[in-house]
Amino acid sequence: MSSHRHNPVVEQSPRDTYLDAARACILDVGWRRTTLTEVARRAGVSRMTIYRTWSDMQELLGDLMTREWGDLVTTTQPTLGYDAAAGPAPSQIADGVVRAVSVLRENELFVRIVELDPELILPYLLARRGRSQELILGLLATVIEAGQATGTIRSGNPHALARGVVLAAHGFVLSAHTMADDAVSPDELDAELHLLVASTLSPEGGPR
Template identity: 65%
Template sequence: MTSLRHNAAEEPASPRDGYLDAARDCILDLGWRRTTLTEVARRAGVSRMTIYRTWSDMRQLLADLMTREWTEVVLATEAEDDPSRPPVERLVDKLVRTVLVLRGNELFVRIVELDPELVLPYLFDRRGRSQELILGLVEQALRTAQASGDVRPGDPAAMARGLVLCAHGFVLSAHTMIDDDVTESALEQEMRVVLTRALQP
């Protein structure tokens, strides 16, 4: 699955977006290790110094690229929300759809396949900006649903973090649990059951 905003007909929203688009293309074509700021500048059609004035190294650029990519996934899922559905069903559906879109995202797949160490800091050392966004959205949804009695009592901040930790496993490790005995769709259904029962009063 391609990025939700990137296709051949779409123009970058700003020069910075154009530079990030060029970096994204580089990583998809070459992988992280072979991508340099010089190559990003070449593909973006600008001088090397133009890129260096924005990012001092590739790790800073990658952090901004991943934040933009994952934030788009999350916000697109939010935009598809149907407020007429029950709160728990809505929240579980958004979490599951976010997991599935991330697992199919071509940049995410490329990074995990070639350079999985790039995601390790966000699993072992610190939360990233897109993770903070997800936590904030989930926590607010939980507070609203608790106020209406649709979600069990509890600390919404801790509950949000528990849900996101659960989702991490389905994003990063689901493929290790799919085989002739358990299909991807069966695993997706189990994820829905786990998340739903974690929220029900």
């Protein structure tokens, strides 16, 4: 599994350096054993430098998850490359959703958090939407609206359609491993997700 964060050509900001240090800590020892003091040590700055940016680890984690998964999802979405005149096809949006789900499932930070500290994910499933989720919903709603304008995507509230797709994707991100075995492969599950999303958004797949 590889990181999606590091680009040796672009000089990153001090904030990104601090977030990289936090990311490395979490990968090494997990969330519970990561402190702002340790983040500062790894980043090579004073503890007060980190405290001036984040008041606690929960706040830092929010920024880290937004950066990590926001960047990841943005680079896998179908907003890149479809014909604006023709509009995005349901299959193109489904391609983007399946890519995002697959890459997120394999993201080393996500895997580490789910393995060691799954309770960190629960608030974003049970209580509130996070910034990364809002970003994903915004991207999907925009591309769905573009498809509705050209007739390639079925009518309906684009925000409701986007949220339905994201709710379905949650299960494929978090629980696909429980459904994959000798009878059903991960690739077959991803194919079912693709069919689900494409059928949901197709003009022929709407309410009768």
